[in-house]
Each structure stands twice: as C-alpha cells, then as structure tokens.
Amino acid sequence: MTKSILVVDDTRSMRKMVAAVLRPAGYEVEEAGDGVEALELARARVFDLVVTDQNMPGMDGVSLIRELRCLPDYDPVALLVLSTEASPELKQKARNAGATGWMVKPFDPQRMIEIVRTFI
Numbered sequence: 001m002t003k004s005i006l007v008v009d010d011t012r013s014m015r016k017m018v019a020a021v022l023r024p025a026g027y028e029v030e031e032a033g034d035g036v037e038a039l040e041l042a043r044a045r046v047f048d049l050v051v052t053d054q055n056m057p058g059m060d061g062v063s064l065i066r067e068l069r070c071l072p073d074y075d076p077v078a079l080l081v082l083s084t085e086a087s088p089e090l091k092q093k094a095r096n097a098g099a100t101g102w103m104v105k106p107f108d109p110q111r112m113i114e115i116v117r118t119f120i
Contacts, residue, residue: 007029
C-alpha cells in the first residue's frame with residue numbers, strides 16, 4: 001500500500017517542491033496551506049508522515065505538532081519540521097511538542113527521501 005505524506009507550508013511553491021521530490025519516490029502527497037487546514041485533514045484520515053513548516057499564519061508548526069500528538073491515531077506517526085530556522089531552542093521546543101525530526105530549508109532532495117524512508 002502506498003504510504004501517505006501530509007506536507008504543510010504556507011508557501012505554495014515550497015509545498016509543490018516537496019511534493020515533486022516525494023511523489024516520484026512513490027509516496028502519495030496531500031498538501032495543506034497552514035496548520036489549521038492540516039489539522040482538519042489529519043482528523044479526516046491518518047497520514048503515515050507529516051512534514052510541516054514552522055512559521056505559518058494561524059497555527060505554527062510546533063503548535064500543529066502539539067495538536068497532532070493529542071490525536072490518538074497520531075501517536076506512532078513521524079512528524080518532521082522543515083524550516084529555515086534552526087535554533088537549538090526552537091528545535092527543543094519542537095521535540096518537547098512531539099516532533100520526530102528537523103530539516104533545514106533549503107533541503108537536499110536525496111537527503112529528504114532518505115529521512116522520509118527512515119521514518120516510514
């Protein structure tokens with residue numbers, strides 16, 4: 001069965017770029033423009049992995065991760081942050097919220113596929 005990934009970013013071009021890397025690698029990709037939309041999609045179905053930006057209007061990545069971890073079905077799901085930010089404090093805050101990993105933009109496509117394969 002094809003594994004599904006939810007890509008969350010308020011920048012459409014970034015969502016498309018991530019999807020363009022993951023789809024050819026064999027993953028089904030759904031996109032959300034912010035944390036609120038992502039949470040609605042996540043409540044409707046369980047994804048195998050979530051990749052979220054940190055800085056988004058409405059609900060940032062750490063808040064989204066915290067909300068997803070409150071959903072019982074998302075307990076075993078890997079939640080990755082993909083952000084231009086990389087401060088140790090923010091990474092720790094994300095880990096405390098339940099993030100599985102952190103990738104920095106701009107990302108290396110091959111490295112992203114390796115990381116995704118590790119968690120799915």
